[in-house]
Amino acid sequence: MKLPRSFYARPTLEVARDLLGKVLVHGAPEGRRAGRIVEVEAYVDPEDRANHASRGSTPRTAVMFGPPGYAYVYLVYGMYHCFNVVTEAEGYPAAVLVRALEPLEGVAESTRGPGLLCRALGIDRRLDGADLLGDALSLEDDGFLVLDDLVATALRVGVDFAGEWAQRPWRFYVRTSLWLSRPARVARRRNPACVAASQPPGR
């Protein structure tokens, strides 16, 4: 079932954590494309320099100032799109960036990264401002549960320019997933202990 509006109208860090395990669905004309969310980042605070809305409302960021449960989709580095979920009450600009999906349905390319997953699901700026309770783009709960023990936090990727705000541990991911973004996979190789609990005991 689709997540209700009330799911999104909450503190952004709670929404980010709870988005892990939910299913992102693009109801494209060519068919349904879907994946399970395994990695996200929170853009929580209007003062956060990494938050696109920290310089006020602009044509690009206006949707972040609107009601929760809508898509914020933008072009990044001229080549890729990024998909975000607008959170909090109307007027408070915050969002969660979806960074990686486990492919579920109709997916032929990699979904391991925010730009790649948009390409794989066919998400672009035409879906900016889409209502996530609508048919084109939605988030669904299929009953899959991500236990707290499987959730790790880390610094957000690519926001070094944001000064002290870059030090906030506002990235959340399923630490055992095979489908994380490249930065998350590299970090895990450097610190295998972060998946130790997922290894079967003994042989």
Add this chain to the structure above:
DNA sequence: GGTATGATGGGC
């Protein structure tokens, strides 16, 4: 294993 760099185009 790691870091550096260019593609590419809209935003401010």
Add this chain to the structure above:
DNA sequence: CCCATCATACCC
């Protein structure tokens, strides 16, 4: 000029 990225080239 700035980038909420990614693939590739090259070096240890």
